[in-house]
Amino acid sequence: MSDQTRTIQPEGDPSIVLPSQEREELRGVVADFVARHASHESVRESAETDLGYSRSRWSTLAGELGIGALAVPEDLGGHGFGFADLAVVLEASGAALLPEPVLASAVVGCQALVLADEAAAVAQLRDEAIAGTVVLAVALDQDVALDVEAGRTIARGKVPGVLWGAAADHLVVVGKKDGDTVLALVDLADVDHAPREGMDLTRRCADLHLDGAPARVLVGAARADEVLARLRLIRSAALASEHAGIAARLLEMTVEYVTQRQQFGRQIGSFQAVKHRIADMLVDRERARAAAGYAMAVLDSGEAPDTELAVAVAATVCLEAATRSAYEAIQLHGGIGFTWEHSAHFYLRRVLGDEGAFGSARRSRRGIAELVGV
Numbered sequence: 001m002s003d004q005t006r007t008i009q010p011e012g013d014p015s016i017v018l019p020s021q022e023r024e025e026l027r028g029v030v031a032d033f034v035a036r037h038a039s040h041e042s043v044r045e046s047a048e049t050d051l052g053y054s055r056s057r058w059s060t061l062a063g064e065l066g067i068g069a070l071a072v073p074e075d076l077g078g079h080g081f082g083f084a085d086l087a088v089v090l091e092a093s094g095a096a097l098l099p100e101p102v103l104a105s106a107v108v109g110c111q112a113l114v115l116a117d118e119a120a121a122v123a124q125l126r127d128e129a130i131a132g133t134v135v136l137a138v139a140l141d142q143d144v145a146l147d148v149e150a151g152r153t154i155a156r157g158k159v160p161g162v163l164w165g166a167a168a169d170h171l172v173v174v175g176k177k178d179g180d181t182v183l184a185l186v187d188l189a190d191v192d193h194a195p196r197e198g199m200d201l202t203r204r205c206a207d208l209h210l211d212g213a214p215a216r217v218l219v220g221a222a223r224a225d226e227v228l229a230r231l232r233l234i235r236s237a238a239l240a241s242e243h244a245g246i247a248a249r250l251l252e253m254t255v256e257y258v259t260q261r262q263q264f265g266r267q268i269g270s271f272q273a274v275k276h277r278i279a280d281m282l283v284d285r286e287r288a289r290a291a292a293g294y295a296m297a298v299l300d301s302g303e304a305p306d307t308e309l310a311v312a313v314a315a316t317v318c319l320e321a322a323t324r325s326a327y328e329a330i331q332l333h334g335g336i337g338f339t340w341e342h343s344a345h346f347y348l349r350r351v352l353g354d355e356g357a358f359g360s361a362r363r364s365r366r367g368i369a370e371l372v373g374v
Contacts, residue, residue, distance in 0.1 A: 012298050012306065016300070017290075026088050027088045029065065033065065037060065040346070043098065046099055052167055053098075053204075058132055058135075062130070067089045068105070071085070082299075084293070086241075086296065087293060087297075090245065090296075091289075094244070094246045094322075096249075097346055098202075103239065103242065104136060104164050107234065108136075108172070108234055109129055109172055111234050112138070113136075115219065117217075137163065137168035137171045138172045139173045140172075140173075143173065143174040144215075146215055146217070153177075153216060153217065155184060155186045155210045155214075159207070159210065161196055161205050162207070162208050165193055165206035166195060172218070173186060177221075180224075181221060181228075183228060184216065184217055188208065188213065191209065194207045198353055199352045200353030202346060235358070236312075237292070237295040237314060237315075238296075239358055240295055240296075241292045244288035244322075246350065247321040251325060254332050257332065257333055277332060288318040288321035291310075292317075313368060315364040316365055319360075319364070320361045323355075326344060329347070
């Protein structure tokens with residue numbers, strides 16, 4: 001715990017969260033893509049395939065829309081925009097419950113390759129990951145043993161519950177080599193995997209059994225802690241953006257329902273009790289959007305003094321907003337909302353699955369308390 005008490009106030013320049021013409025154009029492009037290719041029915045259908053997502057939708061997202069390139073510097077083959085622009089994509093991804101590996105491959109995985117010690121050594125793989133022809137899975141909270149055998153580096157160990165683990169070509173994971181912590185990249189071509197049943201029906205996960213799988217060190221011991229901390233911040237902020245998108249979509253679909261459904265000759269949305277609950281969902285949506293937007297923007301600000309705090313606040317606010325909104329959506333959709341087939345349950349399963357995979361809002365609150373010294 002810090003000896004110095006801080007106030008939880010944004011310290012970045014307010015201009016970093018101002019809308020821009022380019023960002024709004026991107027929002028329109030992504031919204032149009034989701035409307036045409038990612039209806040709830042098509043998402044459910046692709047999530048139930050052997051792959052767990054739509055190959056054609058992923059190809060369009062990565063190859064044509066270039067989502068993986070948004071926050072990659074131009075000199076490394078990206079578009080050089082930033083995380084604030086990437087947040088637009090992540091909100092839409094969360095709102096549509098896309099089953100494609102946007103979070104792991106296009107965001108965290110590509111950034112791991114950007115932060116590699118030797119950029120030239122991973123240039124081809126980075127280009128393939130940006131284009132979506134190679135899929136990356138990520139495990140930043142587990143480690144594997146790295147050994148040298150017959151002159152090549154191999155990885156050994158079990159990595160449980162890896163999102164998109166069965167469909168991925170490579171795994172970005174924490175490695176232990178000669179007693180040091182490094183960031184490693186493991187080739188999954190011949191790795192055994194066992195599907196794991198999870199809460200979330202739209203994100204496939206698997207246990208990976210690494211028994212001599214080829215590996216390489218992306219980031220050596222000298223920079224490993226710094227890079228891992230950066231990647232975890234990126235992951236948390238990106239997840240918060242997805243949750244902000246979920247809260248927004250749940251509000252939208254619930255308002256649409258309560259303004260159409262009638263009871264006692266009136267729209268149920270005209271009842272005061274319903275209005276109050278919708279108002280609470282609106283507040284949650286606005287808080288989530290603001291927190292997530294600021295967290296993603298400060299990631300672009302270099303050494304911003306409140307980056308850690310902004311991300312921790314966003315992780316807490318957005319997860320809680322999405323969870324409350326999912327429960328409210330189920331309640332306010334009445335009898336149909338309580339059926340397992342209703343889309344509101346898929347949103348609830350997503351946020352509960354994220355809580356299990358990445359940590360609860362309570363844990364994020366503890367992190368906030370430590371950062372502000374209380």
